[in-house]
Amino acid sequence: MSEDDAKRYIEYFQKGMMTEGTEHRFDHSFALKWLEQSRTIREEMARREAPQHYKSLVREFEAEMASYVPKTKYDTFEANAIFSGVLKLVDEACGAWDVKLNRPVVLAASTALDITPLALPSSDVHHLFAGLGTYSFCNYWSKMWSETFNCLSEAHGTVQMDRPKVRSALMANPHLVLLPLTMTLYYAANSTLVGYGPLMQRSALRMELLTAMEVFAVGHEYGHFFLEEGTGHIGDVPEDERSTAEEHFADAIGYLLCRAYGNKHNNWSAFCGAATLLFFRSVELCELVRERVGGAPIPKTSTVASHPPTKARVKRVCDLAGIYTAPDQRPTVTGYLAETALICDVVEEAVLASVDEFKRHEAG
Ligand SMILES: [Zn+2]
Structure with a gap:
């Protein structure tokens, strides 16, 4: 493919993925x-x-x-700045596992507002469309979760969390429920967090979670590239279970790359799998609220629609984190993941209860 053809090919997809009324967001x-x-x-x-x-x-x-200088009509500075950095981290993580893609990955700005990037593997080069949808989602949820964890440790210190402790911290800090409630309602109405508005939260944990989530999201797409190249294998799977098996494989690659990145860059949330777990739980909470309020149906083209249920994805990644951790460190990792899941459970219950309360109020 000539350079001009390649550019036209990318622009064709970018134009097709774009939601009406968002053109200005992709105009340099x-x-x-x-x-x-x-x-x-x-x-x-x-x-x-x-x-x-x-x-x-x-x-x-x-x-x-x-x-x-944008490479195509719709490439943006922000998507390029963020994801070329993430791509470097993911390539470095591949090196740590001694695996390498045979074909180059060409990064282009995604013009979709979807949570996950879009991978278009091919026999020539792999195209990765990543941008606004993914970094908005990771940005807002990393802020929300780090705010939650910071408030929890302020309230209870470093002791092991249990349900009553998390509940009492939520009662004392109502914004910890209000924040995910408004975020999920916004998502239910718009199928994206793009444009949710400013949200201040600056902490070391927030940056740790943000990068780890982005590395996982891109690492997952690398899983699809490995499958396309024939260097990734899912074994003998009946045809109708193939796409689910491929998604689980991509999750495993995403987590293992995230883990290697966390190991090298001292990112605990990436290493132990907590960032992956939080990514999945954030997607799930968005979808649960959307169902409850009867929000806009998931577009068929959405990457959420094409992936297996979150519960199964979370379980597999947690199992993997246990398997890959040395026996003496295993209790620390699995304990931390269990605590993170418990915090997610309590936040989820509180958000859903508020949604129900709101619906009762509306009906009455
Ligand atoms: Zn996938």
Whole structure:
């Protein structure tokens, strides 16, 4: 394929994936205009994080964005900046497992607002469409979960969590229920978290979770690439169970790459599987609320619709985390995963109870 043909091929998919009314989000000249208009807000946000040198940080970011040349009509600076970094981490993790894709991965901005990236494996190159939908989802949920964990440890310290402890922390901090409630309701109405609005939460844990979730999401797509190349195997599976088996395989690859990344970069949530678990539980909570409020049906093209039920996915990844951990460290990993799952259970119950309460109120 010539360079021009390749570009047209990518643009064709980008155009097809786009939701009506979102064109401006994938227009670099629009982004540059926004860059000029939003300097004050950006400076204010940067000042909170780095009061000493926030001005130079903002200038650096602006210069980088202004010099970015999109490869296709719809490529965006943000998607490229975020996911080319994630791709590097995933490639490095492949190296740690001594596995390598034979064909190059070509990154393009996804114009869909879906949670997961879209992989288009081929016999030539592998295309990976990743962008706004995935990083919005990971960004908001990593903020939400890190806020929850921070409040829990403020309330109870480092002691083992149980249901009453988590419940009492939620009672004392109503925003821990309100936040996932509004996020899931927004998702139910829009099938995405893109455009949910600003949400301030800055902590080391938030960054840890965010990167780990993104590495998992991209690592999962690498699983599909390995299958396409014939270097990944799912064994003898009846035809009608094939796509489920392929998804579980891709999850396993996603988690194992996440684990290697966590090992190298000291990211506990990635290493032990908690970030993968939280990613799945966030998707599940979004879907549960959507069902309860009778939100917009899942578009058939959505990557959520094509994946196996979350419970089975969570169980497999937790099992894998146990298997790959040395016996002396195993109780720490499985204990942490069980505690994380328990926190998710209590948050889920509280959110669903609020949805029901709201529906009763509406009906009455
Ligand atoms: Zn998949």
